[in-house]
Amino acid sequence: MNFDFQWFINLFPIVLPALKLTIAISLVSLAFTLLLSIIISIVRYYKILGLYQFFGVYITFFRATPLVAQLFILYFGLPSVIPVLRSMTAFQATVIALTLNTASFMAEDLRAALESVDVGQLEACYSMGMTKYQTMKRVVLPQALVIALPSLVNRFIGIIKGSALGFTVGLADIMAKAKIEAALSLRFFEAYLCVTVIYLVLVIFVEKTQKLFKI
Amino acid sequence: MIKIEHLKAQFGEQIILKDINMQVSEGEVVVIIGPSGSGKSTFLRCFNFLVRPTEGNVTIDDFTIDVKTASKKDIHVLRQKTAMVFQNYNLLKNKTAIQNIMEPMITVQKKSKEEAEKIAIDLLKKVTLLEKRDSYPKEMSGGQQQRIGIARAMAVNANVILFDEPTSSLDPELVGEVLAVIKQLAAETKKTMLIVTHEMKFAKEVADKMIFLENGRIAEMGTPKEIFENCTNERIRNFVNKVAVNSMEAE
Numbered sequence: 426m427n428f429d430f431q432w433f434i435n436l437f438p439i440v441l442p443a444l445k446l447t448i449a450i451s452l453v454s455l456a457f458t459l460l461l462s463i464i465i466s467i468v469r470y471y472k473i474l475g476l477y478q479f480f481g482v483y484i485t486f487f488r489a490t491p492l493v494a495q496l497f498i499l500y501f502g503l504p505s506v507i508p509v510l511r512s513m514t515a516f517q518a519t520v521i522a523l524t525l526n527t528a529s530f531m532a533e534d535l536r537a538a539l540e541s542v543d544v545g546q547l548e549a550c551y552s553m554g555m556t557k558y559q560t561m562k563r564v565v566l567p568q569a570l571v572i573a574l575p576s577l578v579n580r581f582i583g584i585i586k587g588s589a590l591g592f593t594v595g596l597a598d599i600m601a602k603a604k605i606e607a608a609l610s611l612r613f614f615e616a617y618l619c620v621t622v623i624y625l626v627l628v629i630f631v632e633k634t635q636k637l638f639k640i
Numbered sequence: 641m642i643k644i645e646h647l648k649a650q651f652g653e654q655i656i657l658k659d660i661n662m663q664v665s666e667g668e669v670v671v672i673i674g675p676s677g678s679g680k681s682t683f684l685r686c687f688n689f690l691v692r693p694t695e696g697n698v699t700i701d702d703f704t705i706d707v708k709t710a711s712k713k714d715i716h717v718l719r720q721k722t723a724m725v726f727q728n729y730n731l732l733k734n735k736t737a738i739q740n741i742m743e744p745m746i747t748v749q750k751k752s753k754e755e756a757e758k759i760a761i762d763l764l765k766k767v768t769l770l771e772k773r774d775s776y777p778k779e780m781s782g783g784q785q786q787r788i789g790i791a792r793a794m795a796v797n798a799n800v801i802l803f804d805e806p807t808s809s810l811d812p813e814l815v816g817e818v819l820a821v822i823k824q825l826a827a828e829t830k831k832t833m834l835i836v837t838h839e840m841k842f843a844k845e846v847a848d849k850m851i852f853l854e855n856g857r858i859a860e861m862g863t864p865k866e867i868f869e870n871c872t873n874e875r876i877r878n879f880v881n882k883v884a885v886n887s888m889e890a891e
Contacts, residue, residue, distance in 0.1 A: 549730035552688050553744035553796050554720040567734045
């Protein structure tokens with residue numbers, strides 16, 4: 426068998442420094458995705474006229490098209506039409522694409538969770554004189570986030586893996602490092618196995634954290 | 641003081657309440673009875689606009705609103721003048737017993753946390769559940785949850801408390817503890833109470849006035865004695881006696 430185990434092991438110290446970038450993209454994207462999803466899900470929950478339809482179209486578009494196409498349109502396509510976007514870095518483009526893409530799924534997860542909080546509790550809040558805003562912030566959203574947590578973790582795992590697409594726009598993440606090493610040595614199996622193991626360990630770490638908090 | 645004039649509630653083609661008029665003085669306890677689907681719950685919910693009536697005037701204390709033109713602000717004022725106890729307790733599931741009671745004081749009355757906690761502890765003592773102060777709703781029995789629900793309604797500090805079938809979803813053996821708390825409140829406080837219930841024995845004991853609602857109209861209004869003993873309307877006599885007999889059989 427033509428598998429150079431020593432080479433495989435030696436590859437980790439070369440690839441791992443780029444892990445910082447993968448983690449940074451994932452965490453930044455997760456933060457923006459959460460924020461955007463909460464806003465969209467509340468708009469969809471209250472069926473706010475105009476915005477409800479707008480986000481409906483947004484969700485359909487971003488769920489129905491591949492992430493890689495969205496990223497290419499954003500990074501290679503749009504700057505040719507909108508000059509301001511030319512200063513966008515590969516990091517920013519990856520974060521924006523990942524955020525817009527994941528939020529289209531997460532917003533629907535969250536909306537379902539918001540709707541699962543029973544109407545009786547809303548009635549109780551309104552009957553006490555609480556406003557819609559207070560009710561959402563203090564009662565509905567905290568319960569919905571707990572209900573939605575398992576699927577939010579799922580989406581986060583999706584973000585981590587999706588960040589691998591950053592290499593297609595020139596981002597030097599672990600995927601890019603592995604690809605370069607593979608091309609130089611022609612040891613494709615070892616190189617891609619190495620990066621696969623890193624993703625696997627990363628996601629197992631997320632799963633363990635999830636278990637730790639019993640969600 | 642409560643005054644209802646020409647109240648009507650209609651959803652689509654269906655008319656739930658047809659021209660209801662009544663007046664309740666301060667501190668009076670009014671029990672509303674009637675068959676299922678007669679509009680009892682809807683009627684109660686018109687007082688705090690959980691159901692929006694179609695026509696009529698609602699007056700609580702010195703505040704009158706025309707339901708047709710009621711603004712968000714009007715509804716907000718009305719809701720602060722009333723508190724409600726629900727059939728399914730409707731405690732906030734992400735909050736403990738004491739937090740549930742503190743919630744209206746903190747969010748609506750803008751009381752400080754310390755002050756709200758002090759009042760909440762007093763209310764917990766009143767419903768004899770101080771030991772449950774840090775329990776979440778799912779850790780309590782139905783009867784305990786409802787007693788917290790009543791304490792929370794007291795915390796709203798409204799002159800009018802609306803009880804929407806407060807014991808209907810309780811085990812028969814837990815009904816007593818909740819009714820006892822309501823009875824005690826009716827005796828101790830000067831609050832006006834509107835109670836929808838099927839507990840006839842309780843109604844007889846607690847009510848100053850009873851209303852029999854049928855097909856969206858007040859079919860009869862009077863003292864418990866008038867309703868239970870001297871009622872000339874055979875339909876109502878049959879109803880109250882049947883419910884009374886059923887509940888005795890259940891016991």
